[in-house]
Amino acid sequence: MASFGNAFSSSIGKKLIMGITGLFLILFLIVHCFINALIFFNDGGLTFNIGAHFMASNWLIRAGEIVLFVGLIAHIVQGARLTFQNQAARPVKYAVTNGKANSKWYSRSMGLLGTLLLIFLIVHLSNFWVVSRFTGIPTVDANGHEDLYAVMKETFKELWIVVLYTLAMISLAYHLLHGFASAFQTLGWNHKKYSPIIKALGVWYSIIIALLFAAMPIAMYAGIIN
Numbered sequence: 769m770a771s772f773g774n775a776f777s778s779s780i781g782k783k784l785i786m787g788i789t790g791l792f793l794i795l796f797l798i799v800h801c802f803i804n805a806l807i808f809f810n811d812g813g814l815t816f817n818i819g820a821h822f823m824a825s826n827w828l829i830r831a832g833e834i835v836l837f838v839g840l841i842a843h844i845v846q847g848a849r850l851t852f853q854n855q856a857a858r859p860v861k862y863a864v865t866n867g868k869a870n871s872k873w874y875s876r877s878m879g880l881l882g883t884l885l886l887i888f889l890i891v892h893l894s895n896f897w898v899v900s901r902f903t904g905i906p907t908v909d910a911n912g913h914e915d916l917y918a919v920m921k922e923t924f925k926e927l928w929i930v931v932l933y934t935l936a937m938i939s940l941a942y943h944l945l946h947g948f949a950s951a952f953q954t955l956g957w958n959h960k961k962y963s964p965i966i967k968a969l970g971v972w973y974s975i976i977i978a979l980l981f982a983a984m985p986i987a988m989y990a991g992i993i994n
């Protein structure tokens with residue numbers, strides 16, 4: 769009889785983990801994007817710093833951060849294993865790859881898009897998370913809150929970082945475009961009436977989240993928000 773461990777290292781088990789952690793990350797990105805979008809108040813970061821302060825001081829959110837990192841690592845590890853497993857299943861490529869007929873290019877490139885996102889994440893966490901949790905935010909704003917907004921402004925003065933973030937957000941859009949509908953499908957939430965609605969919701973979600981995120985470094989670099 770297959771053990772519990774075996775069930776999760778099977779192909780279906782890996783996809784289940786991808787689906788569950790993926791849905792959790794989809795929810796995280798909504799909250800993360802919404803809090804960050806407070807910079808568009810263009811009030812020198814006062815509103816954004818209130819949001820960031822709330823996130824940093826709320827114990828429930830801090831506990832959620834542990835779940836977030838465990839989920840993120842599980843998602844990355846299982847994603848890499850699935851990609852290698854799919855490649856190993858067909859070491860000799862098809863003579864004619866009529867991929868277009870079967871799936872979208874970004875569905876077949878989840879590994880590549882995910883790798884680009886991984887590079888982004890390493891740079892991103894060292895830009896902000898390491899500063900806010902470990903090395904310390906050097907200044908406070910007019911309300912006496914730690915000025916994470918000033919760290920953002922400083923970070924997005926660098927053109928290569930703005931370019932990296934923008935490219936990563938294009939990858940994120942495609943990654944989400946596949947991932948959103950795929951997560952629901954893997955978890956077996958298939959319904960004649962609701963599946964097309966979920967698919968449309970996924971398209972809107974992917975485009976809005978990626979556009980909003982990409983607008984942040986670009987608007988700061990261009991001086992549209994100060």
Ligand code: HEM
Binds near residue numbers: 800897900916
């Ligand atoms: C380009 C837009 C983005 C900006 C400006 C941004 C900004 C930030 C900031 C300021 C923090 C530190 C928050 C704090 O310590 O209170 C942070 C943390 C984090 N970001 Fe982003 N972020 C962006 C996009 C993303 C994306 C697309 C992902 C995931 C794919 C992501 C994943 C994370 C994670 C995992 C953390 C650490 C956990 C946390 O502090 O909540 N970020 N980000």
